Amino acid sequence: MVLTTRQANSASNTANLKKYLDLDQKGSIIAEYVWIDGAGGCRSKCKTINKPITSVDDLPEWNFDGSSTGQAPGDNSDVYLRPVAYYPDPFRLGDNVLVMCETWMSDATPNKFNYRHDSAVLMDANASHEFWFGLEQEYTLLDPSGWPLGWPTNGYPAPQGPYYCGVGAGKVFGRDIVDAHYKACLYASIQISGTNAEVMPGQWEYQIGPCVGISQGDQLWMSRFILHRVAEEFGVKVTFAPKPVPGDWNGAGLHTNVSTKEMREEGGIKAIEAAMEKLSTRHAEHMEVYGEDNQLRMTGAHETASYDKFSWGVANRGASVRVNRAVAEEGKGYFEDRRPASNADPYQITGIIVQTLCGNVEG
Ligand code: ADP
Ligand code: MN
Ligand code: MN
Numbered sequence: 001m002v003l004t005t006r007q008a009n010s011a012s013n014t015a016n017l018k019k020y021l022d023l024d025q026k027g028s029i030i031a032e033y034v035w036i037d038g039a040g041g042c043r044s045k046c047k048t049i050n051k052p053i054t055s056v057d058d059l060p061e062w063n064f065d066g067s068s069t070g071q072a073p074g075d076n077s078d079v080y081l082r083p084v085a086y087y088p089d090p091f092r093l094g095d096n097v098l099v100m101c102e103t104w105m106s107d108a109t110p111n112k113f114n115y116r117h118d119s120a121v122l123m124d125a126n127a128s129h130e131f132w133f134g135l136e137q138e139y140t141l142l143d144p145s146g147w148p149l150g151w152p153t154n155g156y157p158a159p160q161g162p163y164y165c166g167v168g169a170g171k172v173f174g175r176d177i178v179d180a181h182y183k184a185c186l187y188a189s190i191q192i193s194g195t196n197a198e199v200m201p202g203q204w205e206y207q208i209g210p211c212v213g214i215s216q217g218d219q220l221w222m223s224r225f226i227l228h229r230v231a232e233e234f235g236v237k238v239t240f241a242p243k244p245v246p247g248d249w250n251g252a253g254l255h256t257n258v259s260t261k262e263m264r265e266e267g268g269i270k271a272i273e274a275a276m277e278k279l280s281t282r283h284a285e286h287m288e289v290y291g292e293d294n295q296l297r298m299t300g301a302h303e304t305a306s307y308d309k310f311s312w313g314v315a316n317r318g319a320s321v322r323v324n325r326a327v328a329e330e331g332k333g334y335f336e337d338r339r340p341a342s343n344a345d346p347y348q349i350t351g352i353i354v355q356t357l358c359g360n361v362e363g
Helices: 006-010 013-022 115-124 175-185 213-234 269-280 283-288 325-330 344-360
Strands: 029-036 041-051 061-065 079-089 097-104 134-140 192-197 203-212 237-239 253-258 311-316 321-323 335-337
Touching: 013 029, 029 079, 029 203, 029 213, 041 061, 041 269, 079 213, 079 283, 097 213, 097 283, 115 213, 134 344, 175 203, 175 213, 203 213, 203 253, 213 237, 213 344, 253 325, 253 344, 269 283, 269 311, 269 321, 269 325, 269 335, 321 325
Parallel strands: 029 097, 311 321
Antiparallel strands: 029 041, 061 079, 079 097, 134 203, 134 237, 134 253, 192 203, 253 335, 321 335
């Protein structure tokens, strides 16, 4: 979709909106129900609830037309929304909330695109290992024409080099959006742990975590929703495409940092090495759920490994999995799976990692 300049300018007017945000809601709250659609995008709709929310059980099950989101056929289109987590709403403020939902069918089976369900079963069964995940979400901002933000119309900026963690006009594009998103995530009590400008101009990263088990996927999905929503106010598009511009421009990933209780304890490097052994035997299965178009990104160049072959190494950014030098020296900590693409589903990534390290669970 290409936005015209007129559409972009009419995207929203937050100064006008401010006046209405201050209005008394007379005891009712607005709950924005967020879910994942058939294309791996976010959808949402909102509902009035007559009292403040103090538990996820205060949020009723709801539904939507799955035939309009690529999630259900027209003749059986009802898809049900089951709230699983809620966060303070950084857009509407007050007692209003953002609600992360799972999608379910009328026969009480999970919707085809509900990847959270199976992942949560694995996390529950392996709760004793205390899995922590920290995900590094890379993304690219696009101007209304669909070209990276700040790039010359129909042209390219100077080669990569000055942009990573860059400062100054001509080096960074879209910092207002990045800062607004950071603050909005903190307001929402999402465990955002940092942000930085990336190697390709117009490309950015933020990190969510370390989060325990299934809450990683919940928080990462909500942070994506917030990013789209913030960028919408600026008339800017967000893409999670892993190789938004072909050629000598870095792709975008979703590096996944992982640890268990055993890895964090004294001598935990043994558990990390055992994990490498297990990961090496299921490389192809992991790549299947590590994002679409990932082969365009994983060329072996631009700080990526080969798409087809598993490798790991200390301090090696060209390996599938990197063990940080400090971790190797201390003999305990975590590992970084560098394979997932920026558009991968965090529920699927964290789920398959638990499955590979701990075995399957019936559920
Ligand atoms: P880099 O870019 O060098 O890979 P980042 O700082 O961008 O590193 O991301 C590393 C992430 O690792 C942090 O944001 C944090 O969430 C996560 N992390 C740190 N310690 C652990 C741990 N013990 N287990 C899981 N994740 C961790
Ligand atoms: Mn990083
Ligand atoms: Mn990284």
